[in-house]
Amino acid sequence: MSEHGNCPICGGEDIGAICGECAEDWRRSLEWLRTEGMPTLRRIAYRQARLDVPSARGAKSAFPCTPINIEAQQAYAMAETHCQLLAGRLGMKPFGTDRLGRRRTLRQWTWLLPMLEHYMPRLLALPDAAEWQHATVKVCERVAVQATRREERRLIGICPECHASTGVDGNEVRTPIYAEHGADYAVCPVCGSFLTLSDVRLEYLKSAGMLHITRTRGDAAKWVTENCGVHVTGKDLDNWARRGFLHPKKVEGRYWEWNIEELIKAVREKRSAD
Structure with missing residues (x-):
């Protein structure tokens, strides 16, 4: 046994x-x-x-690299x-x-x-x-x-492994996770955990109280592109809705309420297909 x-x-x-x-x-x-x-x-x-991006005003070294x-x-x-x-x-x-x-x-x-x-x-x-x-x-x-290009890294969220533990002062450990645009994975600099950035971003948005966004179709596609690092168009959103991945609710005029978790899951499908 x-x-x-x-x-x-x-x-x-x-x-x-x-x-x-x-x-x-x-x-x-x-x-x-x-x-x-x-x-x-x-x-x-x-x-x-x-x-690195060289500065136009930067001094040149006297020795070749x-x-x-x-x-x-x-x-x-x-x-x-x-x-x-x-x-x-x-x-x-x-x-x-x-x-x-x-x-x-x-x-x-x-x-x-x-x-x-x-x-x-x-x-x-x-x-x-x-x-x-x-x-x-x-x-x-x-x-x-x-x-990884450091100057192009952006805040994704906080490490869930560190956040589950407490520091010496008894407070929750909040280790910020930064990654470059379009990256799928990152390593926590404190605990060394290998992280899936889409999961880290989703949990960060949930903790901030963002479960839905109210956007037009084009603005929602732009939001997904900026936050998930994958180019998404309004046509992609329409296709995902027809396939049952998204269930947007009409609010007023051209504005719809989009579920963030559904958007991120749809992006994963797009990545796996590509």
């Missing part, structure tokens, strides 16, 4: 080492590294792209090493050992990350799976620091 135990990551009760929600967060972390984090970081490391961005290259190498060690933990060949005697797969992240996502059940079965999940979150955090 199976015994119930607490998830070593979130503390929730579940059968097995890691609960389903934390397992999905781990999978999304690997997916983010594969689709966004590592490709962007590689371009930045080799100065094929830059995130290095051919690579050293900090970005270090983060890139660290992330790839983590993938190789994680794959080595599963015994993926070919592999060798590092200077600490740990098994390390001799392949690049472009091959490793899809394989790690595919073998997620084997990752979850590892006796030290919680430590590896925590290490993956830390890797995502370091990659995000180098691969």
Whole structure:
């Protein structure tokens, strides 16, 4: 008979080492590294792209810049090493050992990350799976620091994991979460949780008492674009209403009352379709 135990990551009760929600967060972390984090970081490391905006009045250095961005290259190498060690933990060949005697797969992240996502059940079965999940979150955090344009970040909400705890003064911890326009995920700088930004934004709006917005069709589409980072048109809203995703209520003239939770769920459908 199976015994119930607490998830070593979130503390929730579940059968097995890691609960389903934390397992999905781990999978999304690997997916983010594969689709966004590592490709962007590689371009930045080799100065094929830059995130800072140079000032027209800024002074020029007397020395030429290095051919690579050293900090970005270090983060890139660290992330790839983590993938190789994680794959080595599963015994993926070919592999060798590092200077600490740990098994390390001799392949690049472009091959490793899809394989790690595919073998997620084997990752979850590892006796030290919680430590590896925590290490993956830390890797995502370091990659995000180098691969995200800071001056374009906007407030999304507050971290739900931090908000569920209390500080030393007994008050709720409110860690602001910032992300760039169009981002889907972020890592909390305090607790290291991997967050889905649409969920963070929805909870933030609910806590502020915003369950509905009253807008025209065009203004509602503009609101969704600005708050969810996905380009939405009035025609999209009409299509979602016909498909049963939205149930707007007519208020007066061209104004309708839109349910925020329905709007965000519809945006998720659009993202998955794209």
